[in-house]
Amino acid sequence: MPADAVDAITAQWAEVRPDLETAPMAVYGRIYRIARAMGDRMDKEYAKFGIGRGEFDVIATLRRSGEPYTLSPRQLSATLMLTTGGMTGRLDKLEKAGLLSRSPDPNDRRGLRVSLTEKGLKLVDESVTAGLAAQTEVLTSALDESETAQLSALLRKLLAAH
Numbered sequence: 001m002p003a004d005a006v007d008a009i010t011a012q013w014a015e016v017r018p019d020l021e022t023a024p025m026a027v028y029g030r031i032y033r034i035a036r037a038m039g040d041r042m043d044k045e046y047a048k049f050g051i052g053r054g055e056f057d058v059i060a061t062l063r064r065s066g067e068p069y070t071l072s073p074r075q076l077s078a079t080l081m082l083t084t085g086g087m088t089g090r091l092d093k094l095e096k097a098g099l100l101s102r103s104p105d106p107n108d109r110r111g112l113r114v115s116l117t118e119k120g121l122k123l124v125d126e127s128v129t130a131g132l133a134a135q136t137e138v139l140t141s142a143l144d145e146s147e148t149a150q151l152s153a154l155l156r157k158l159l160a161a162h
Contacts, residue, residue, distance in 0.1 A: 006030050031155075038138065045134050049127045050097065056131075058090050059099055059124040062116045069116035072105065076114060099123055 006029040010022040039053070046056045061079050062069045071079075077087045091114060094100045099120035105111035116124065139148050 006033070038135065041134055041138070042131055045130045046127055048130065049123055051123070051127065054090055055094055056127055058094060059116060059120050060128060062100065062114065063121065063124045069121065070113050073112055073114055094120070
C-alpha cells in the first residue's frame with residue numbers, strides 16, 4: 001500500500017522525536033482526513049438539492065422519527081446538539097423553502113411542532129439516497145463487504161471507549 005500524507009507526518013515525528021509512539025496520531029489523522037473529505041463530498045451532494053448538511057440533518061431527523069414526521073424544536077435541538085438559536089435559523093430557512101412547517105403544539109400552548117411537508121419528505125428521501133450512493137462509492141472503491149463490516153465494528157468499539 002502506498003504511503004500517504006499521514007505517513008509523511010508520522011515519519012517526520014519519528015525523525016525528530018523517535019521516543020514518541022505515533023500510531024494514535026496515524027489513526028486519528030486518517031479518521032479526521034476521511035471525515036473532512038467525506039463532509040466536503042456530502043456538501044456537494046446535498047447542494048444539488050438546494051440544502052446544506054445542517055439543513056439535511058434537520059429534515060433527516062424528522063424523517064427518521066417516523067410518521068407523522070413531527071418533533072418539537074427542543075427535540076430537534078437535543079438530537080442535533082444545537083442551540084435553540086442555531087435551530088431557529090435552520091428552521092426558518094427550511095420553512096421558507098417549503099420543506100417543513102411549524103404549528104402550535106396541541107399539548108403545550110407555549111410549544112411548537114415542526115413537521116416535514118410533502119415537498120420536504122420527497123427531498124429528504126432523494127437526498128439521503130444520493131448521499132448514501134456517494135458514501136457507498138467511496139467505501140466500495142477501497143474496501144470489500146467484509147472489510148467495511150470490520151471497519152464499522154472497530155470504529156464502533158473505539159467510539160464506545162470515548
